[in-house]
Amino acid sequence: MYKDKYRKIIDFIKGLYKKDIVPLHEPIFVGNEEKYVLDTIKSSYVSSIGEYVNKVEKFMADFTGSKYAIATVNGTSALHIALLLSGVKPNTEVITQPLTFVATCNAISYCGAYPTFVDVDNDTLGMSPKSLESFLAESCLVKDDGVYNKLTNRKITAIVPMHTFGHPCKIDKIIEIANRYNIPVVEDAAESLGSFYKGKHTGTFGKLGIISFNGNKIVTSGGGGVILTSDEELAKKAKHLTTTAKVQHKWEYYHDEIGYNYRMPNLNASLLLAQLENLEKFVKIKRDLAMKYKEFLDWLGVEFFTEPEYATSNYWLNAIFLRDREERDEFLEFSHENGVLCRPAWVLMNKLPIYKDCFSYNLENVYKIEERLVNIPSGVVL
Ligand SMILES: Cc1ncc(COP(=O)(O)O)c(C=O)c1O
Incomplete structure (x- = not known):
């Protein structure tokens, strides 16, 4: 049902990176x-x-x-x-x-x-x-x-x-x-x-x-x-x-x-x-990339996470929010089928068997975030 929207996102990402398989990150070595x-x-x-x-x-x-x-x-x-x-x-x-x-x-x-x-x-x-x-x-x-x-x-x-x-x-x-x-x-x-x-x-x-x-x-x-x-x-x-x-x-x-x-x-x-030596250049490129994502996703009606007030972020890893877990999983399936290696948020630490018995205090926001968040490719594009 949402395939058209997913297709547009995937095409946009592939257009940015011009690659068949787009990972979330990839280091680039262009200096000394x-x-x-x-x-x-x-x-x-x-x-x-x-x-x-x-x-x-x-x-x-x-x-x-x-x-x-x-x-x-x-x-x-x-x-x-x-x-x-x-x-x-x-x-x-x-x-x-x-x-x-x-x-x-x-x-x-x-x-x-x-x-x-x-x-x-x-x-x-x-x-x-x-x-x-x-x-x-x-x-x-x-x-x-x-x-x-x-x-x-x-x-x-x-x-x-x-x-x-x-x-x-x-x-x-x-x-x-x-x-x-x-x-x-x-x-x-x-x-x-x-x-x-x-x-x-x-x-x-x-x-x-x-x-x-x-x-x-x-x-x-x-x-x-x-x-x-x-x-x-x-x-x-x-x-x-x-x-x-x-x-x-x-x-x-x-x-x-x-x-x-x-x-x-x-x-x-x-x-x-x-x-x-290239750090400031990379930050600028990543911030520009985030703004490109924002402009496109605003147009498409998909929520893109932007830097909080008072902050200047390096936009290390870009994130979008989909409607719910179902849409998130459908999109992840679609993006992987099409070579764009998007990812959900980490499984929350309090859900891992190794940490599930630790004390958790009134977690509300984080569960909703986990359900809807998808990380999208964020590597530096030259
Ligand atoms: C939030 C956070 N903490 C700690 C680390 C640990 O860093 P490293 O992988 O260099 O050990 C990472 C990333 O790798 C991280 O994302």
């Missing part, structure tokens, strides 16, 4: 990638020490306005370390959102803690400050040594909002609530490199923030991530923990705690630096 990677191979510094790692860290600190940036092997490891450094301990709870990639919850689990889910906002798709505030007020108890979930009796040790699909959430309100309850915020900005909220880069509002450079992100190092913080002490600890907690010495191998081998290799950093 080969030059820098070859340079690294020739230098023999392919592993965890090298100039490109330092250059990437400087670029990331300058670009985001964070005082410090510590490069890691991926975004998940960055989040793991950021959570440890913000004080997340075994058997505690970390508040996050059910609409996220599983890495957010897995990093919480690596600390021995449990994710606790609050709702998202319809206009940002990120954590709802209102839901967070109500959860803390209604379901938590403030004790001398911190805030406890009344039902589970576990301490809340961090809040992890995520900037969904690159769109900034209402991070200033979340920080304000978190400060009132004295709970640290770790921003999962894995998807939002190049996205700003009220002029400030995402990932720089919380005590710590992280960004991912996975192959599906706006720029890539193959695999990679970065921890952002403006706290010198935390930055030093982050570097120490990600480099096996080795105490610097000319020849001695002395490790003063159990650390992690999470440092980004120089080989990956060389690829990344070349990608970062």
